[in-house]
Every structure is written in structure tokens, then in C-alpha cells.
Amino acid sequence: DQQVKQNSPSLSVQEGRISILNCDYTNSMFDYFLWYKKYPAEGPTFLISISSIKDKNEDGRFTVFLNKSAKHLSLHIVPSQPGDSAVYFCAASRWTGTASKLTFGTGTRLQVTL
Amino acid sequence: KAGVTQTPRYLIKTRGQQVTLSCSPISGHRSVSWYQQTPGQGLQFLFEYFSETQRNKGNFPGRFSGRQFSNSRSEMNVSTLELGDSALYLCASSSRDLGDTGELFFGEGSRLTVL
Numbered sequence: 001d002q003q004v005k006q007n008s009p010s011l012s013v014q015e016g017r018i019s020i021l022n023c024d025y026t027n028s029m030f031d032y033f034l035w036y037k038k039y040p041a042e043g044p045t046f047l048i049s050i051s052s053i054k055d056k057n058e059d060g061r062f063t064v065f066l067n068k069s070a071k072h073l074s075l076h077i078v079p080s081q082p083g084d085s086a087v088y089f090c091a092a093s094r095w096t097g098t099a100s101k102l103t104f105g106t107g108t109r110l111q112v113t114l
Numbered sequence: 115k116a117g118v119t120q121t122p123r124y125l126i127k128t129r130g131q132q133v134t135l136s137c138s139p140i141s142g143h144r145s146v147s148w149y150q151q152t153p154g155q156g157l158q159f160l161f162e163y164f165s166e167t168q169r170n171k172g173n174f175p176g177r178f179s180g181r182q183f184s185n186s187r188s189e190m191n192v193s194t195l196e197l198g199d200s201a202l203y204l205c206a207s208s209s210r211d212l213g214d215t216g217e218l219f220f221g222e223g224s225r226l227t228v229l
Contacts, residue, residue, distance in 0.1 A: 006156075032216050043118070043204055043220030044157070089157060093216025101170045102147070102216050106156035 006105035019077040023090030030092040118221035139207030146188040151202040
């Protein structure tokens, strides 16, 4: 049962334009949603997160939007830069008080072209 | 502050062999999680250790096991290797403080190839 889904395996965007990466989830008990970025031969690095009680969080060029009624979140990158080309993983976290587990989506490969 | 360190970075094994991967978390982090990354499958959760105790476990067969030492360093072992075990194995650490976001800090991974 894939609780976190990224339905677009790849996305190509021109430099300077907006990149929009999407993620859907099924479990309404998630507390936080996170985006990670991964370059080849490196581990994922944390990008931005949002609490389930918020609907928007912004950090520089990166903004995450959360629509709880649709169980959908998106990551907007504006403007897109060639260095943004990577695989982006959406993840959802649930804290039980003693332990939590991050559930990842399958990733979206973003390519920013010149 | 040093990051998460995984060894070895690359290794090649043959079917039926076993392998042990090592992970040193960020200093002060008591939680260590292991993930398997394969093309098209994303990051699949293996298990999480906190203060030497396994707290969470993913849906992997018993051939996959792990442990955590008193200094928070962790190892994972895969016995009777199969071709399908070829993957990037990622270790991640976190402080797991009360109310944290679940943010994990990943190592660069150990790329296992099974021939």
C-alpha cells in the first residue's frame, strides 16, 4: 500500500520558469510533510517541510503548498535553475510519541534545461 | 559537525553471500534508520533503531537485519544475497526529539551489487 505517491516520474522545465512537483497521500494522520532532493551518488538532502496544520511554507525559491482536503501537496521552485536538476522525494512523517517513521514517495526526476 | 558516514561506499557480492554495512550517525543523534533505494521503488524503509532498540520495521524478509551499538553506530546485515538485493542502501540519523518534524539526515549510501 503506497501511502505517499508521486505520479510523475519525470519533469522537464526551462531555466527561469516555475517547476511544480506534486505528491498525494492517503493517510490523514501524517504530522509533517517533507521534500528531499537527491543528486546521483549522494544521499537525499532535506529541502523544506510543512506541518499538517499549515497550508503554505516558503523558503527562498522553494514553496510547499498543502491541501489537506485533497490530501495533496506540491513543491514550487521559482525560478528554476540548472542546479535544481535532481530527483525530488516527497515524504510524510507521523510521530506517535515514542517513534516516528518517514514514508517516501517514489520520486520525481526534475531536469532544468537551459 | 560531521555528517552521517556509511561504509563501504561500493561493494560487489555474489548470490548466496552475506554483507554487513556500517553507519555512523551525526554526533548526538540517537536514532538511525535504514532505507533501500532501487529504481522505480523510491526509498523503502527497512528499520529504525533508537538507543540500541529496534522501534520500527519495514516489510522486508528476515534476511535483512540490523543492530545499533551503545555509541549509536549501526550495522545492517543481509544474508543469502539475491540478485534483487542490488540497491543503494541509505542510512539516516536524527535526534528524534519530542515533536520533531521527522527530518532525517542521510549518508551518501552504500551501493551493493549482487552478481
